[in-house]
Amino acid sequence: MASSSSSARGNYKGATGPASSSSSAPAPATGTAPPPAPPVVSLSDLIGQQLKQLNPEDLLYKDELQLVLLLTPVQRRKLSRDLDDGDTGASTSTAPLSRPENNEEDDDLIGAVGGLSISSPNAPAIATTKEPLLDFRTHVLKWFQHLRHQTGHFKSEEESRRLREAGNDSYRKERHPLKASDLFTEAIFLAPARNTLAAALAHANRSLVLYDCGLYAESYDDCLCALDLGYPEEYLPLIKLRQAACALKLRNFALCEEHLHELLHIELNQVFETRTHELWHQCEVLKVERFEMAVQTGDDLDTNDSKPFEIAWLDNSSSLHTTRAVAKNALIFESEAMAMVPSGACRVCDYCGITQFIPFPCIYCSNRLVVYCSRQCRFKHAAIHAVECFGHQIELFESFGDVFAMPRLLQLAFRMLITGLPELLVHCRKKPTLSKLWSAINGGLLERPDIAYSAVLRLEHLREEQASETVITLALTSHILAIYLSKCTTFFEQLEKSLPTASRMSSAEWELLCAALLMRHIGQLRHRSMTLCRSFVLPTDPHVFSPLNEFQLWAAPMRLQEGHLHILAGEVAVVSYAVYPETLSLCRHSCSSTICTKFSGRKMTALALLDLPAGSGIYNCFAGGNFQQLRREERSKLLQERGIRCHCSACQLSHTEDQFHKFHRYRCDNPKCMEIFTLDAMPHAPNLRWWLSEEYTQPEYNGAELIVCPHCSEPQKLEWFWAFHTALIDCELIEERCKLYAAIERAEGQLMELHECKVALARLLLEQCLMVHREGATVLDDWEFNKLGSIMRSVLPSVMAQYGGQSIEYVKYFAYFWDVMALSNYKCNDRELMQMLNALEFIADEFKDIFINYYEDYIAPKFAEESYGSVVDTQV
Incomplete structure (x- = not known):
């Protein structure tokens, strides 16, 4: 479970002190106390001790190998001796980590897939080098042993069994296959490695549920996992039948017949025998009905095989240039990551990088x-x-x-x-x-x-x-x-x-x-x-499937419940880190990027943000935000950390902050002033986003001088902001929601045009109101939905202006708008709808499919109704 795994990781990371007393040897019979065990050196202590012994000024090196040699003197002396002796045939096998003391078996670490199995205590010792090891190396090996002993194990056979039984009840009694699938998944995560039967049973149970959900490939994989982990032989016909049924659904007739042949060589009862013959008959019928489908060859398509970019090298640095004219939104390059690791923000396939x-x-x-x-x-x-x-x-x-x-x-x-x-x-x-x-x-x-x-x-x-x-x-x-x-x-x-x-x-x-x-x-x-690969993330523990009842989002696989799209797309984060050595890593930096990147698993696609003539440079922003999203000072700081000095056109403008400030312009609320102004800096608000800082949003700051007009030196009262946050607490009451709508209207008078704060307030408002409606505390009527739709619709141009219509942020915010349209009669015009549908081309493929399904299930039918009249927008 989520709480179990989180506490296990927390206990482990805090365990950097001495070993526990339970692992120490008992006191001798003479009563003499044993000497205390030496404290285990943590990683920070290990590196800190080495830094104290080294003087950076004395380390003169020309490349990485020379630096490593300077830091490992014993290794260097041994290497020189080996080379002098001509010992090129030395064995690379060295003694692996020893077993825990007191010879206790730790089967959980034996036979790991690809992991080095720990040698048996009775195995003959492998000869080690005669040269004494460096002290640093000795401590590193001890630290490895310490990690092995202190690693938190949250696995529990009893807990796995309990979740498996709960999944059975959910599937048989509640008739809720998605919930049952989540419970079986958590049972798999909690099953101990030393007794794989628990995991085998959970995989087998989940395979049945996934088959009923139409996930035949995943169901077949679960059957194979169950067999690999020691599924009981007495239930073998059940698994083989399910494998044959999955293969038939996947139209893999040869594989289906293979499993049916296996069943015919097993002694079956009448029910299984009947089901086997039924599958055999279905397989034969489908084989007869199979026909070849016409496939477009692509000869009639306008294709251009020429590469739209080339690599130019100058002074050991690279840059990408277009080889021909590239139109806006046209593909420039796409590639798969040479290497990729999950970020830990959500569950990611460690190979292909997908998240759903x-x-x-x-x-x-x-x-x-x-x-x-x-x-x-x-x-x-x-x-x-x-x-x-x-x-x-x-x-x-x-x-x-x-x-x-x-x-x-x-x-x-x-x-x-x-x-x-x-x-x-x-x-x-x-x-x-x-x-x-x-x-x-x-x-x-x-x-x-x-x-x-x-x-x-x-x-x-x-x-x-x-x-x-x-x-x-x-x-x-x-x-x-x-x-x-x-x-x-x-x-x-x-x-x-x-x-x-x-x-x-x-x-x-x-x-x-x-x-x-x-x-x-x-x-x-x-x-x-x-490269930081960004995508939508759900607020769940990444190591279990659904601790926060994620199954409640789904009406069916890849199809959401009505009004739940904003939950799926509500948070955007870095889901993985990747390297694209022949494409994106070779782009030069510019704070006004000429490409937008789409990440779908390991695959990265770069499309042109504007029309690019032949021979123009291809630029990417490596600052984590462009000139409209971050101030120049913040961009420069982020770039300096990466060794990049920016001299792009956006940074050379005389009024370089104007594009950023247009999202942070205020009108003074002093009736005698009413001047429009922008702020240069705020002490506790990076990039002027004070509404995100706890230093400004705590109740005790109500009425404090947070923003001061530079023209009249009057502090801004911000009454609308404090009223909004006060009413947000009890928004299940219609009176409080009316105060929220009124606060939004008053904010319009002080927050100018494209102000970023209006977007943040609109999102908070819709998030709370949709939650109230979803949980049944109160039901919003069409008047309120029209209010919410108009509010979110009014801020979408600000999001497009700051992030672009090809950005994942734009999709994140119009997901709230789609939920309003799905739950009510409110709708946008055709041009706005096409803009939103086009933006789906710039998000990960698995999320694109979910958005398209949501559109087809809840939004397209309303646009297709002939009797549907246009709704007059409610002015906010």
Whole structure:
């Protein structure tokens, strides 16, 4: 459950002190107290101790490998000795992490998919290096052990069984398949890995529900998961029948016949035998009725195979230019991410990146942090997850959050390495050494168009003139991840297999190479290569399916209940981080971007925001907001953190803030003044959005001098704002809602034209009123719906002006408008409706399908009614 998983993660992250007393040895019989166990060093202490011993001014280096060598002196001495001895055939196998003390078995970490199984205590010890390990390395290994012991496990066989029974009751008694599916999903998440029968039963039960919902591919995958996890043999005919039925629905007749043949070799009772023959007959009938459908060849279509962009290189920097004229909203480029990691803001398939799906978790990962939308995605991602699985078991990547503000950046760099390096080594035909391989990575291999990883190596990275504390910290972290690859995975052994038989590199060399490449990738991501993929997110725990009763949103799969669209689209956040080395990462920065990007899973599509002539540059804004959404000072600060200095046209204008200020203009409420003004700065409100700051919206600030007119020096009373927030508390009462409508009208007199605050107030108003209507506290009539529709309709032009009609923000706000139209007789004109439908082309495909279904179910029928008369807009 959500509360269980959250508390588990919270307990883990707080456990950085000494080990608990329960794990210490009992006192000897003589009564002498045992010596206290040494405190376990946390990651912050580990890095802090190394920083105290290092002087950044003494670290002179020219590249990442040299910096890593400076930070690992013992490794450097050992490497020099190995090279002098000609020990190129040293084994890369080193002693893995030991088992917990007192020889207790931890089956939850054994046999993980791709994870390194912990060796048995009785297994023969593998020879280690004669050179004593660096103290830092010793502490890193101890820290790994500490993570393994302290990782929170929220899994419970009893809780899984209880949820599975609740799902059965919901399906059989309540006749609510969507709720039952959610309960079975949570039962899967809570099932322990050491006893997979609980997970097998939950998968089998969910497969039945998904079949009834029409999700046949997911139902079939659930059947396979149940069989893989040890589903009881006495129930095998039940699963095989369901597999055959799913295959038949998916029109996979060969697979259906295969399962039916399996059933014929099993002793069946009369019911199962009858059902088997029925499926066989249906399969034969459908095979006869199958026919070939005509497919458009595309010969009659106007196609243009020429590439609309090209890469230009100048002084080791890249830029994209158009090769031909590109019309507004036309496709410029599209590509799939070379590497991608979920952000943790919502549930994301770890391979394809979609957010709306039935989750299939890795049963071995702690807290079920890794989920997939299908077994196919899990299979495609197996090679990557094989290296990461043990890290997820001990929550390695999450633990970096104690030190780094963006731990996912480290995981993305890690994934770039393990994805690209094996591909690169396949092309090494000569016997490599560390120095030769590093020279090739910085030289000839950069120009290889047949190697995808070469495009990653060519990416620009954040360049710092000297080894700052941040750079040293990141280098130490790269070393930690390299130690993880050496001690906790078989990654180096896989790399050895990619090299010629006579070529072998020591484990120390592989560690240094991987640490240096990780350092380079981190520098690339800190510059402009890391793309923040934004989409809609539901307010749910990302590691369970529906702790907040998400099933209540849906009338059927991919079809929402009436009036619930704004809940699905109410929040926009970064759902994943990705790298597009041959397209988006090569764009130059401009605060007035010439492209808009659409993210749909791993796929990124860039379309032109305006007509671009041939040879013009293709620019993207890397500041997190353009010149209409952020002030120049804020943009410059964000860009400097990424090593970008902006000299775009929007920043060079003499009145560069005018475009931003048009969304923040006020009319003085002093009757003797009534001048229009804008503010330069507010101490507790970044980018002048004071209505979002708790420093200004607390009740004690009612009447305080928050905004002062620069013309007459009179403080603005903002009575409409305080009245709005007071009435919002009890908006289930019609009297309070009337006060809200009145406050909106008074705000119109002070907030000029496109003011951003009007958009925020409109959203708060509709959110609360729709919630009151949805929960049945009161039922809104057509007069109120017309009021709400007019209010939201009046602010949509402001959203379009600030974010554009091709933005996900525009879709987010008109979702409220669509709910009003679905619940009432209010409607917009055809031109506005077409604008909204066109905007759906710029959101993720799975959400586009949900919006289209909502439009067809609730909005299109009202526009098609001939008897429907035009509704006169209620003026606000």
